[in-house]
Amino acid sequence: MLDIPFLLIAVVVIALIFDFTNGAHDSANAIATIVSTKVLSPQVAVVMAASLNLGGAFLGTAVAHTIGSGIVSPEMVAGSQGLVLSALFGAIVWNLLTWYLGLPSSSSHALIGGLIGAAIAYGGFDAPNYPSIAEKILLPLVLSPLAGFLCGYLLMVSLSWMLIRAHPTKVNHAFKKLQIVSSAFMATSHGLNDAQKTMGIITLALFTFHQIPEMAVPLWVKLSCALAMGLGTATGGWKIVKTMGHKIFKLEPIHGFAAETAAALVITGASAFGAPISTTHTISTAVIGVGASKRLSAVRWGVAGNLVMAWVLTIPAAAVMGAICFEVLSLLGLS
Incomplete structure (x- = not known):
């Protein structure tokens, strides 16, 4: 009979729930524009996004390795069985708090912050891998939204020049199909980046519980995380679809194509580099970039200010939450 600690089972279950909610929340990243421009019905769009999120999760493990071994040294925290659970609780607490207060927040950054805080609470300030955090976390955190904006802006400007003499009706019809x-590209890139974050967390937990000899993602972890995200995406997220599709900038099919393509290129590039980025921030800034190419007044710039607030607050605040959760678990004898 397998001797699997109850605490490890709890970590895996909570991580998969986190992955499920991530898929449900971020389904809007892939389907908001095609729903808002009436290219596909919400039901068809969700099925497509869920399937491609599932497929994207199997395309690489670079991001999973960054989460599992690039933020904290697995060897340094191998003796702490409550560390990963504290990181998850810290991220969940911060997500719930920001949801209650109506503040924008990235679940990905909250998870990273929770892991950093829990590691510091366990091993002191030497526990985090600061060079890797700077290179793989902080730098992409700043650059990915900027890249999303720039790519969206440049792609839309390029398309506008290429199609300057084209008939608007023909352009609209062509880009509905494109x-x-x-x-589909956006949905696949989302699965490639976001599902791997939970893979990394579960793999780190397996290592700290001495269930695997090295930081390699087991096949069952890939499969379970991919399924959790795919099922989460299938539940929809219609309020977020409405916000992404209408409140930032009124989209037409060509705008949706430019924003999704720009964001997917940035996310895929970050995934190849092993950088866990916020897909929500990236698609949001790509939409803003597309809107700004038309005229600056077409964009509701308050959204950009909210994103900046999220960049600044989320990781340190979630780190504090993760550290507090670790101390609580220590008092309960579960660290």
Whole structure:
């Protein structure tokens, strides 16, 4: 009979729930524009996004390795069985608090912050891998939204020049079809980056509980995380779809194509580099970039200010929450 600690089972279950909610929340990243421009019905769009999120999760493990071994040294925290659970609790607490206060927040950054805080609470300030955090976390955190904005802006400007003499009706009809391709690309890139974050967390937990000899992602972890995210995406997220599709900038099919393609290129590039980025921030800034290419007044710039607030607050605040959760678990004898 397998001797699997109850605490490890709890970590895996909570991590998969986190992955499920991530998929449910971030389904809007892939399908908001094709729903808002009426290219596909919400039901068809969700099925497509869920399937491609599932497929994207199997395309690499670079991000999983960054989460599992690039933020904290696995060897340094191998003796702490409550560390990963504290990181998850810290991220969940911060997500719930920001949800209650109506503040924008990245679940990905909250998870990273929770892990950093729990590691410091366990091993002191030497526990985090600061060079890797700077290179793989902080730098992409700043650059990915900027890249999303720039790519969205440049791609939309390029398309506008290429199609300056084209008839608007023909352009609209063509990009309705092309937007299905760009949305599929976005859904695949989302699965490639976001599902791997939970893979890394579960793999780190398995290592700290001495269930695996090295930081390699087991096949069952890949499968379970991919399924959790795919099922989460299938639940929808219609309020977020409405916000992404209408409140930032009124989208037409060509705008949706440009925003999705730009964001997917940035996310795929970050995934190849092993950088866990916020897909929500990236698609949001890509939409802003597309809107700004038309005219600056077309964009509701307050959204950009909210994103900046999220960049600044989320990781340190979630780190504090993760550290507090670790101390609580220590008092309960579960660290």
